[in-house]
Amino acid sequence: MTAPILDVIGLTMKFGGIRALDGLDLRVRQGEIAALIGPNGAGKTTFFNCVTGICKPTSGQIHLHPPGGNAVRLNGLAPHKVTQAGMARTFQNIRLFPEMTVLENVMIGRHCRTKAGLLGAIFRDKRTRQEEQETAARSFALLEKTGLAASADELAKNLPYGAQRKLEIARALATEPLLLLLDEPAAGMNPQETAELDSLICAIRDEGISILLIEHDMKLVMSLADHIFVMDYGRKIAEGKPEEVRRCPEVIRAYLGDEAES
Ligand SMILES: Nc1ncnc2c1ncn2[C@@H]1O[C@H](COP(=O)(O)OP(=O)(O)O)[C@@H](O)[C@H]1O
Ligand SMILES: [Mg+2]
Incomplete structure (x- = not known):
């Protein structure tokens, strides 16, 4: 199996009484396009905020594994240090x-x-x-x-x-990332823009940059992702290849609904 680029173990983030992340384990492999899906409020953006240093997680371990280099522990690093270590992101609410x-x-x-x-x-x-x-x-x-x-x-x-x-x-x-995190990149795009985005993401992966994408457009996710993580209530409820996730009863119930049949 391909080596991991990002390894997250037991990530928990509490906001007051809310556990936005609840013991999440997630491993992205080098060179793959991984997708993180789940209903609104599942904790997807909070996950990005924790691994990029914007939020300080309550507990858990986050490591980036540069190919051929030593693992970098990202917990507690400021966002610009995380970027320097090789992880870049885009925001759900555009920040230009x-x-x-x-x-x-x-x-x-x-x-x-x-x-x-x-x-x-x-x-x-x-x-x-x-x-x-x-x-x-x-x-x-x-x-x-x-x-x-x-x-x-x-x-x-x-x-x-x-x-x-x-x-x-x-x-x-x-920023020359090893791993690129995209938070709902297709949100607000028309079908032509979404098709261009699909090609762009493939081209980025083909250059050797690993990708983790949060996305609601199931057609895009199913066509792009090598591996899908499904979250609900701050937890990972399923993961696997698109065809495995599509068949998973918990996923259909929690999230995919009728879209899984289409
Ligand atoms: N800075 C914050 N302070 C308090 N609660 C937050 C904060 N960020 C996110 N949350 C809460 O964490 C939960 C997960 O939100 P979020 O990560 O944005 O979900 P998603 O991106 O999956 O829609 C929600 O209940 C949200 O209200
Ligand atoms: Mg979000």
Whole structure:
């Protein structure tokens, strides 16, 4: 079996009396597209928040396994350290810099991989300028990959909704992740945008980046995912290949409903 890229054991997150996550075990394998599904309020976004350092979990262990490197314990790391370790994410509620251009939004993502310090930024020495040019070139290449190159100089706020979602993905890719977490990337997209997203996610995986995606669009999940985790009430109620999960009675009852038959 392929080695894990993300290994989560016994993850629990309490908000007051609510257990948003309740002893969750979850392992994403290198090079796969995994999907996390479950009804609203199941704890999916909380899971992303805990593994990316935005929420501090009540208990549990989170490890990232860079291929060929040592495991990195992510518990207690600040979000930017988690990004540096190799995990990037997009948000269910889009978080772009609306007054900056599309290209600048991606360049910000590169920041965690560049070296120029404060002095470099103030005095703009040769190395800093060179690095900035490289950053712009790499960021533009990501806009080409995500189909946004023609909008590079527009303000992010003026992009249509589907394009803003793609821009979030471009920005996440700019951090050079090993594992990319996508929180409902198809939400608000029309069928054509969703089809483009499907190809984009496959292309990202083909470059060797592992993916964990939260998504309600079952057609997209069933076509993309190598492995599916199903959550309800903060727990994992099932996992397996799409065809296994689709047949699982608990899943049909808790979540898939009639969609499982279609
Ligand atoms: N910051 C927070 N403070 C209090 N409760 C929260 C917070 N974030 C999430 N929750 C609660 O945790 C539960 C899971 O929410 P969430 O992770 O957003 O679910 P999902 O993404 O699966 O729809 C919900 O009951 C939600 O109200
Ligand atoms: Mg959510």
